[in-house]
Every structure is written in structure tokens, then in C-alpha cells.
Amino acid sequence: MTHDSGSTPSRLPVTTRFAPSPTGRLHLGHAYSALRAHDFARARGGRFLLRIEDIDRTRSRAEHAETIFADLQWLGLTWNGPVVFQSRRLGLYAAALDRFKALDLVYPCFCTRTEIAAASASAPHAPEPVYPGTCRGIDARGRMAAPHCWRIDMAAAAAAAGPLTWHDETAGEVACDALRQGDVVLARKDAATSYHLAATVDDAAQGVTDVVRGVDLFAATHVHRLLQALLGLPAPRYHHHPLLTDANGERLAKRHGSPALATMRKGGEDGRALADRLRTGIGIDAVTP
Ligand code: GLU
Numbered sequence: 001m002t003h004d005s006g007s008t009p010s011r012l013p014v015t016t017r018f019a020p021s022p023t024g025r026l027h028l029g030h031a032y033s034a035l036r037a038h039d040f041a042r043a044r045g046g047r048f049l050l051r052i053e054d055i056d057r058t059r060s061r062a063e064h065a066e067t068i069f070a071d072l073q074w075l076g077l078t079w080n081g082p083v084v085f086q087s088r089r090l091g092l093y094a095a096a097l098d099r100f101k102a103l104d105l106v107y108p109c110f111c112t113r114t115e116i117a118a119a120s121a122s123a124p125h126a127p128e129p130v131y132p133g134t135c136r137g138i139d140a141r142g143r144m145a146a147p148h149c150w151r152i153d154m155a156a157a158a159a160a161a162g163p164l165t166w167h168d169e170t171a172g173e174v175a176c177d178a179l180r181q182g183d184v185v186l187a188r189k190d191a192a193t194s195y196h197l198a199a200t201v202d203d204a205a206q207g208v209t210d211v212v213r214g215v216d217l218f219a220a221t222h223v224h225r226l227l228q229a230l231l232g233l234p235a236p237r238y239h240h241h242p243l244l245t246d247a248n249g250e251r252l253a254k255r256h257g258s259p260a261l262a263t264m265r266k267g268g269e270d271g272r273a274l275a276d277r278l279r280t281g282i283g284i285d286a287v288t289p
Helices: 028-043 062-074 090-102 113-119 154-161 195-205 215-231 261-266 271-280
Strands: 015-018 047-052 106-109 149-152 165-168 172-175 185-187 210-214 237-241 243-245 286-288
Touching: 015 028, 015 210, 028 047, 028 210, 028 237, 028 243, 028 261, 028 271, 047 062, 062 261, 090 106, 090 149, 090 185, 090 195, 090 215, 106 185, 154 215, 165 215, 185 195, 195 215, 210 215, 215 237, 261 271
Parallel strands: 015 047, 165 237, 210 237
Antiparallel strands: 106 149, 149 185, 165 172, 243 286
16 A cells, blocks of 8 residues: 655646536636636646536536636636546546445445434534444445445545645645545445545546645545545645635635626626736735635
């Protein structure tokens, strides 16, 4: 099992990506994140990739993906190579899941959302309930026809991987602590993968050297680092940027009524000028960690 701290393949050209989920329209927070990733790569003569994370078949819409392309072009952003759609790469993720099954580090989970919420009620302040481990260790034989997801046995996985670190531009060398995330889902009930597994597999498959994304995904990086180690994948460098907030400190991405980029674009606003304002922070309420 690998115990390295994730040496970055420095011979690769700097490669970043923007990886939106086409489940709705992009807002200023997305624009800011896309710009950060784009500019990071361009400033270093590197590549900027676009990946559509459309594994949620019930919520993803092709028209949202089309709108994303138009929004990014309007902001003056260009990307390298063809757009990658995760929905077309399910075989890759299934193979990665098989690897975890072979290592005996995942288990089927039959719990419903309601059951998990009820069982996690003791931790009401957790942003997402940490799975309490109900299905870990149950005998699932004879039940596999019932809807189930696959969860990683985080304690066993962390023990198998040994101590790991990852590098964040701001935080420096971070000790990997995936345990706090609980037994996260690696394959959903309705899809052969999950965000964590697909993003990890794709960042490596696409040669991403630098993951530039919002600090709201900082905790997810602990999980991704562990999955990389167990799959024998290289660890990119991470750049978790602050999130855009309004004057009241509320996140623009979440704020009710925050205008969609498409609305501004169709209203005749100059996208490149908006991109420049986001770059300099002028005319934007606040950027806070
Ligand atoms: N699809 C994720 C999102 O829209 C992107 C996560 C990532 O950049 O790793 O939040």
C-alpha cells in the first residue's frame, strides 16, 4: 500500500480544470472559480480543461451544459481540448469501484436519506450528516437486488493507506484526515459513481496538476487524497480559493436571487468587463475565506 505524500508529476504542463455540475445556471461564484482556474493555468502557459460533472441523471440537463459553454465564452474564457462529460465515462469509475471492492474497503448501504438523517440527529450542526455506519458489517447477501449505494469503510481505508499529506497553496502541507468525513458514498444508488470517486479518477486521467476550487471543498480534498493513494494515482497541488460573498457575508453562490450569468449575458452586460471586475475585486462586494 502506498505511504507517499503524493509527489506531483512536475514534468506535466500546469493543468487546471473547471468542473461544474449542469444542474442549474452558473452564478458569480462559479464565474470567479472558473476565472481563478483559467488564469492560474494561462499565467503559467498551461492548460485549462472543462469537465461537466453530470453523473446525477435526474438533476443534470443538457441545456444547462450548453448555457455553461456560452457563459464561459462570454466571460472570455477558452478551454483546451474537448469538454469531458462524466456521464460518458462510467466504465472508468466502475473499474475504480471494483478496485475498492477487491480491497474489501467498500460495503453496500441500503439506508434511505431519512434513516440517515434520523440516525445522525445527534450531530445537528454538521453541514451534511456524517453517515453513522449502520450498514457497515451487515450481511448483505440476499439483499443485493434492493437499491443500495456503496460506501467506503473510512477507518479501514485510512489504515490501509497509512499517513498521507496533501499540499494546499494557502494552508501548506496538510495532514490527510478523511476519517472526519465518515463512510462517504463512492457509488450512488442511481449511478455507478459519486462526486468523490469520479472527480478523483478524472483529475488523474486528465493530468490535472493543480486543482483550483472553492474553499467549500477543502474537506472533500481529504477524501480525494485518500482515494488517490488507494488507487495509486498522483496527487495534484490544491488551491482552495475564498468564496465570493455579498456585503452581508452571505455566499453569492447560495444567495437567493443572486443573478445567473446567463441573465446578465442576455441582458447585454459585457462579460469580459465583468471578468475583469471579478479579477480585481472592484465592484464586487467581498471575497472572504
Ligand atoms: N461539480 C463540483 C461542483 O460543481 C465541482 C467540484 C470540484 O471542483 O472538484 O461543486
